[in-house]
Amino acid sequence: MTSHQPVDLVVVGAGIVGLAHAVDAVRRGLSVAVVERDERAVGASVRNFGHGCFTAQAGDALRYAMAARTAWLSLAKEAGLWLNEGGTVVVARADDEYAVLEEFGAARDGQVVLLDAREVAERAPVGPGVVGGAWLPMDVRVDPRHAVHAIAAWLARQGVRFHWATSAHLVEPDAVITGRGRIEAGRVVVAVGHHVDRHFPDLAEREGLRRCALHMLRVADPHGRRVDPAVLSGFSLLRYAGFTACPTGPALRERLESEHPALTGIGLNLMFTQRPDGDLIIGDTHAYGGTFDPFKDDDLDRHVLDETARLLGAARLTVRERWRGVYASAPGPFLVAAPMPGVRVVSVTSGIGMTTALGLAPEVLDDLLG
Numbered sequence: 001m002t003s004h005q006p007v008d009l010v011v012v013g014a015g016i017v018g019l020a021h022a023v024d025a026v027r028r029g030l031s032v033a034v035v036e037r038d039e040r041a042v043g044a045s046v047r048n049f050g051h052g053c054f055t056a057q058a059g060d061a062l063r064y065a066m067a068a069r070t071a072w073l074s075l076a077k078e079a080g081l082w083l084n085e086g087g088t089v090v091v092a093r094a095d096d097e098y099a100v101l102e103e104f105g106a107a108r109d110g111q112v113v114l115l116d117a118r119e120v121a122e123r124a125p126v127g128p129g130v131v132g133g134a135w136l137p138m139d140v141r142v143d144p145r146h147a148v149h150a151i152a153a154w155l156a157r158q159g160v161r162f163h164w165a166t167s168a169h170l171v172e173p174d175a176v177i178t179g180r181g182r183i184e185a186g187r188v189v190v191a192v193g194h195h196v197d198r199h200f201p202d203l204a205e206r207e208g209l210r211r212c213a214l215h216m217l218r219v220a221d222p223h224g225r226r227v228d229p230a231v232l233s234g235f236s237l238l239r240y241a242g243f244t245a246c247p248t249g250p251a252l253r254e255r256l257e258s259e260h261p262a263l264t265g266i267g268l269n270l271m272f273t274q275r276p277d278g279d280l281i282i283g284d285t286h287a288y289g290g291t292f293d294p295f296k297d298d299d300l301d302r303h304v305l306d307e308t309a310r311l312l313g314a315a316r317l318t319v320r321e322r323w324r325g326v327y328a329s330a331p332g333p334f335l336v337a338a339p340m341p342g343v344r345v346v347s348v349t350s351g352i353g354m355t356t357a358l359g360l361a362p363e364v365l366d367d368l369l370g
């Protein structure tokens with residue numbers, strides 16, 4: 001079997017979680033190899049909104065998010081990747097949605113700017129029925145289709161060795177066995193996203209790991225207008241821990257579930273971000289399982305398109321692309337496990353990997369490197 005030159009750290013998986021560990025290891029002066037089974041990353045890390053949704057997190061996720069914010073800002077400069085510091089606008093179209101934002105603002109001194117309906121419309125294209133909103137100025141956006149590729153290219157320039165189109169078959173305490181040979185390693189980080197369940201099924205079962213499938217679309221911008229912030233809706237207030245912890249969060253959930261059972265039933269998080277070329281990434285829906293049927297029900301897209309058109313105040317939307325993304329999901333927001341000495345399995349199990357991975361990785365490596 002071919003034996004590659006040994007390194008201090010082997011990372012399996014070139015999504016944002018794997019690359020976050022490679023970035024931090026390089027900053028510590030370690031030699032690093034990354035093993036990725038595809039020719040380039042095409043997983044959750046390129047299929048998302050590119051939303052650095054830092055402010056709406058809570059607990060450990062908030063700590064990782066704020067560290068990740070600093071890391072994204074430096075990486076954007078060093079790796080030359082596109083990053084927009086326009087924050088997030090949350091659009092409230094009912095008084096109870098605005099009430100949650102008021103409570104959130106009161107709990108987060110200086111991180112939340114409440115907006116009236118006119119101020120919302122100045123920052124984002126919205127249809128009728130807006131009662132107000134909030135601007136979260138610390139949040140950022142990156143272009144998900146390019147960000148991880150730009151980080152990988154930057155890492156390669158720092159001397160990181162990439163083994164593309166190479167599957168890791170077996171992980172040992174001091175080596176990774178791949179389809180193209182053995183790589184001796186001081187330490188190993190396995191960052192295979194939702195594929196943890198296939199590589200470490202017992203661990204996945206113990207942690208209650210499932211897969212979450214999301215449907216997304218890219219549409220032409222109906223207003224031809226630059227939109228700097230990520231735009232969230234009242235449905236988003238049901239999905240991020242910072243919002244759901246607000247005192248009137250449960251009442252809002254009850255109202256939305258009884259008024260919109262079809263939409264809450266598909267786990268709608270109505271939101272959009274604008275790509276650098278002006279098109280909008282819109283979504284999304286959530287379904288949980290172990291293996292997903294390959295045949296997609298068109299009703300999911302219809303709901304997302306109708307609701308986005310309503311949010312934007314557009315008569316109709318022109319679809320350019322559709323795709324499905326999958327991420328790992330579990331009762332806890334992060335999975336960090338040590339199945340054997342010198343090895344960590346790391347997965348963000350709450351759909352916020354772009355927001356948190358760059359803050360999580362340094363803490364994992366602090367522990368792994370002792």
Ligand SMILES: Cc1cc2nc3c(=O)[nH]c(=O)nc-3n(C[C@H](O)[C@H](O)[C@H](O)COP(=O)(O)OP(=O)(O)OC[C@H]3O[C@@H](n4cnc5c(N)ncnc54)[C@H](O)[C@@H]3O)c2cc1C
Binds near residue numbers: 168348
């Ligand atoms: C539709 C959608 C929208 C989202 N929106 C956001 C957002 O706006 N903001 C946010 O913070 N988060 C968002 N998320 C979540 C975020 O994208 C994920 O948490 C994050 O990308 C997970 O990164 P990852 O590196 O773990 O997984 P991935 O990007 O899936 O990478 C895992 C990699 O491991 C590789 N791999 C697997 N097995 C092997 C093997 N045996 N050998 C070698 N390589 C292997 C895979 O090929 C893959 O490239 C979204 C997710 C989806 C799906």
